[in-house]
Amino acid sequence: MKISIVTFDDFTDLDLFILWDLLNRVEDSNWRVKLLGDKESHVSTTGIEIKMHGQLDEANSSDAVLFCSGKGTRKKMFDEKFLSFFHLDEIKQLIGAIDSGALLLGALGLLKGRRATSYPSAEIKQYLESSGAEVVWKSFVQENHIATAAQCLSGQYLAGWVIETLAGVEQKNKALQSVAPLDDINSKLLSI
Amino acid sequence: MKISIVTFDDFTDLDLFILWDLLNRVEDSNWRVKLLGDKESHVSTTGIEIKMHGQLDEANSSDAVLFCSGKGTRKKMFDEKFLSFFHLDEIKQLIGAIDSGALLLGALGLLKGRRATSYPSAEIKQYLESSGAEVVWKSFVQENHIATAAQCLSGQYLAGWVIETLAGVEQKNKALQSVAPLDDINSKLLSI
Numbered sequence: 279m280k281i282s283i284v285t286f287d288d289f290t291d292l293d294l295f296i297l298w299d300l301l302n303r304v305e306d307s308n309w310r311v312k313l314l315g316d317k318e319s320h321v322s323t324t325g326i327e328i329k330m331h332g333q334l335d336e337a338n339s340s341d342a343v344l345f346c347s348g349k350g351t352r353k354k355m356f357d358e359k360f361l362s363f364f365h366l367d368e369i370k371q372l373i374g375a376i377d378s379g380a381l382l383l384g385a386l387g388l389l390k391g392r393r394a395t396s397y398p399s400a401e402i403k404q405y406l407e408s409s410g411a412e413v414v415w416k417s418f419v420q421e422n423h424i425a426t427a428a429q430c431l432s433g434q435y436l437a438g439w440v441i442e443t444l445a446g447v448e449q450k451n452k453a454l455q456s457v458a459p460l461d462d463i464n465s466k467l468l469s470i
Numbered sequence: 471m472k473i474s475i476v477t478f479d480d481f482t483d484l485d486l487f488i489l490w491d492l493l494n495r496v497e498d499s500n501w502r503v504k505l506l507g508d509k510e511s512h513v514s515t516t517g518i519e520i521k522m523h524g525q526l527d528e529a530n531s532s533d534a535v536l537f538c539s540g541k542g543t544r545k546k547m548f549d550e551k552f553l554s555f556f557h558l559d560e561i562k563q564l565i566g567a568i569d570s571g572a573l574l575l576g577a578l579g580l581l582k583g584r585r586a587t588s589y590p591s592a593e594i595k596q597y598l599e600s601s602g603a604e605v606v607w608k609s610f611v612q613e614n615h616i617a618t619a620a621q622c623l624s625g626q627y628l629a630g631w632v633i634e635t636l637a638g639v640e641q642k643n644k645a646l647q648s649v650a651p652l653d654d655i656n657s658k659l660l661s662i
Contacts, residue, residue: 290491291487291490291491291494292487292488292491292492292649294487295483295484295486295487295488295491296484296487296488298483298516298518299482299483299484299487299516299622300484302483302516324490324491324494326490326520326521327521328518328520329518329519395652398652415652415656416652416653416656417651417652417653417654418651428651428652429648429649429650429651429652429655430491430648430649431623431626431649431650431651432651432652434623434651435651456621456622457484457621457622457623458621458623459609459610459620459621459623459624459626459627460587460590460607460608460609460620460621460624461608461609462609463621464607464608
């Protein structure tokens with residue numbers, strides 16, 4: 279299984295690393311997670327520089343493609359060259375986004391007639407509606423093979439969906455339980 | 471205010487970035503968060519290389535010092551050169567650790583006679599007890615100026631404690647609410 283996380287400059291650290299870290303907890307020698315970008319490395323809003331593992335067009339041959347979030351999405355959603363790399367297939371692939379990464383799904387025409395969530399702002403709502411989405415302010419919204427998550431820590435639901443679908447519910451539970459606050463585990467309040 | 475996060479090779483991505491991201495959400499021009507290490511950059515267990523912002527001894531002049539977690543702690547807790555950089559003052563400074571970072575607090579003699587939490591394993595419990603700690607399996611344990619948190623997502627409580635203590639409860643609430651899953655905000659289940 280090949281999982282890709284699409285990254286760009288001016289990304290939000292926690293949005294990227296909650297996906298990256300959880301997806302890397304799957305124990306399967308054929309499971310490979312890659313950070314994809316249009317440069318050799320990308321820099322987050324707080325100045326953290328991260329090396330990429332591959333080019334954007336590798337997303338097209340991935341089993342799952344997740345779009346990161348951050349201020350940089352406001353530039354990338356209008357970047358025709360960036361968008362032209364993607365020829366995603368919602369039948370064969372899982373496709374998802376955290377927070378403002380949904381703007382990129384919208385720009386790629388993947389949210390038409392679909393429910394979607396994102397970071398709750400009037401600006402984002404307007405953009406998503408103009409791309410044909412019905413915006414619902416929930417932590418996680420899944421419609422068939424396309425899913426969106428709202429606010430950084432909901433990245434666990436997005437990563438969990440990918441893991442459960444491609445590696446099974448046991449791997450998902452193991453990954454999510456290994457990062458959940460200990461009180462949630464102790465009290466069995468954790469709903470996964 | 472100067473906040474330091476102590477990092478090392480073989481760290482856990484999410485442990486570092488939940489602290490780093492949340493602490494950087496404080497809106498105050500005098501608030502500065504730095505990653506400190508004993509090399510120019512450190513590499514996580516999953517292979518992510520991160521540049522450091524300063525040397526370990528800068529921790530001694532910081533208002534808060536938080537120790538990251540990961541497999542690398544098992545080496546660093548016995549690394550006399552690494553440990554010798556730290557002359558922390560639990561009266562003047564806030565001192566904390568996420569997950570196995572508690573092993574480093576223990577090695578520095580900071581947990582003697584104190585309650586502490588960590589990633590729940592028999593190995594860690596044994597080490598912490600041998601350093602004089604009373605191990606309690608809770609998400610977050612604070613004793614005066616020393617705090618420990620258990621499992622990655624409890625990093626929000628550790629970062630929240632530093633933000634509330636040094637920048638006030640409003641800044642803490644703002645930071646934590648900006649990353650909490652949207653359903654928790656909507657249902658007002660969020661207890662911060």
